[in-house]
Amino acid sequence: MTLLETQRLDLAVGDRTLCNGLDWSIQQGERWAILGTNGAGKTTLLHTLAGLRTPLRGHVMLKGEPLAQLPRRTVAQLIGLLPQDSIDPFPATVWETVLMGRHPHLNPWSGESDSDIQIARDAIARCGLTGWEERAIATLSGGERRRVALATLLAQDPALFLLDEPTNHLDLRHQAELFTLMKSLSEEGRGAVMVLHDPNQALRHATHALLLYGEGRWETGECNSLLTEERLTRLYDHPLQRISGNGQTVFIT
C-alpha cells in the first residue's frame, strides 16, 4: 500500500531549484535512501515530505489525501521525523523527552495512559537506554542524545519514518543496530526514508534510492540497479570505484 506520494513536486530555496517535477511513491515495507551532495536539497525534501515546508509546486499525498490539508496532529500520527540536530534550551530528562513522542496520540486535556507509558518504555528499551530514564539530557553525549531522539520517534509510532542523517554521532555498533531496527520496522509494514552520505550504507540497508543531482534533476529506483559506478561518480562529481567480492559490493573513492 502507498504510504506517501509526491506529484510533480518542485522544490526551491531562494532562487535555487532543488528538484523538478518529482513523481515518487513510498510503499509499505520499503526503505529509501536519499543520496546527493551537500546542498542538493535532501533535508529540504525530507521536511517537505513531513509537511514542514510548502513545495513551490506540486503535491505531497499522504495515504491518498493532500498532506497540506491535513491537521498537523493527524500528520504526526502517521509521519515521524528524526531531525539532523536537536536543541534543548531547557532542562529535561530522558524519560520526559521520550514520552513527548506520544503527544500526537493524546487529547489536550488527557494525560498519558498506561499503554502510552508502556510504549515509551519499550521505545527506551529498543534503543538500549533502559536505566537512563532519569538522566538529564544535558549530561548526555551527542550519540546518546541521538538515541534518545530515536526512542522519541519510536514512541511516536508513525507509519513512515523520515530520518535525516540518522547515523550522525552514532558509533559503529549503534549504527548497525539502527539499520537492523529500521529493517524490522519495515518488515512490520512501515516505510522509511533515510538521508545518507555513504552509498555503501544505502546499498546494504536500503531497498530503494533517490538520487538528487542538484539543479532539479533526480532519479529513483531499486538500489541494486540504480547504484552504479557511473551514476554515483556523476552524483558526487568525484570518481568512485566499485569493488565486488565474497558476494559483497562496495564503493570506494
Place this chain on the structure above:
Amino acid sequence: MRPLPMLILLTVIALAALLSALAFGSLNLELGAVLKSLAGRGDPLTDCVLFDLRLPRALAAFAVGALLALAGVQMQVLLGNPLAEPYVLGVSGGAAVGALLAILLGVAPWLQSSAALLGAFGSMALVFGLARGSGVWSPTRLLLTGVVLATGWGALISFLLAVAPETQIRGMIFWLMGDLASADHPWPALLVLVAALLLTLPLARSLNLLARGELQASVLGVDVAPLRFKLFLIASLMIATAVTVGGSIAFIGLVVPHLLRLLGARDHRLLLPASALCGGALLLIADTLARTLIAPQQLPVGVLTALLGVPLFLLLLQRSERS
C-alpha cells in the same frame, strides 16, 4: 519533587503568606483575631483593617506575582530562550511611559492605571505589527523588535524623569521599581489570572514540545504559528494587567520559572500552576516585608523581590550543580 507534593507545599506556603500579610503591618493583629474576622465574627477595627486595607492589597499582590511568573514561563517558551522574562518585549516599558506621563500631568490615580494599560497594549500592538512585517514571524525577529522597542521606551522614561519636577520624581521612581501601595482593586487581576490559567493549561503539553524548538514541536503535531500567537496574546494581557496594578516589579517573571525547574517542575502541566502559586506567594511575602521592615514607611516591593529572590535562586543553583 513529585507534582502533587509540590503543588500542596506551594499552596500551603501561599496560604501562610496570605495569613501573615493579613496579620502584619503598622498595626500587628493576632492570628486568632484575623481568623475570627475572616469567619465573620471579628471586631469592627480588625474588620476595617482587614477587609478595607490588607485583604485587597494581599490579593492584588498574589495575583500580580502569579501573573508575572506565569507570563515568564510563557515568554521563555515563546522565545525559546531561558533568559526571556515578561518585560523583554517592551510591554512594561510602554506601560511605564503611559503611567509616568499621567503622573507628570497630575491626573487622578484611576487615569494613571488607564494610561499604563493603554501604554502596555499600544506597545504590544506595535511589537506584534513590526515583528510580523512581511508575514514572517520568528522568535528572533520578535525578540529583536521587542528589545529595540524596550530600549526606546527606556529613553522616553529617562526623558520624562529628566523633565519632571522634583515633587513628582519620588512617585515616578516608586512606580518604576514596582509598588503595590495603591493596589486596592484585586478583582481584575485575579480574573485575568484565572482566565489565563484556564486558557494555558490545555496548551501545557504543547508548551513542553515548543520548549524543544519549533521543528520538534511541528514534527510531533503542534501547530506552531497559532500556538505562538496565542502565547503572545495571553502573556501580553497578563503582563499588561500586572504592570498596571503593580508597576514594573522585577525578577519574579525571570526567576520563579527557573526556581521551579531546578526543583524538578520541568513538565509545563506542573510548571504553569506551580509558577502561579510560587510567584504569587513570593510577591505576597515581599510585599508584607515592604510594608513592615521600616514601618510606617513603605519600601517599593520590587526592591524586595530581588533582595529575596537573588539569594534563594543562587542557593538552589549551587545545590543543583552539586547533585
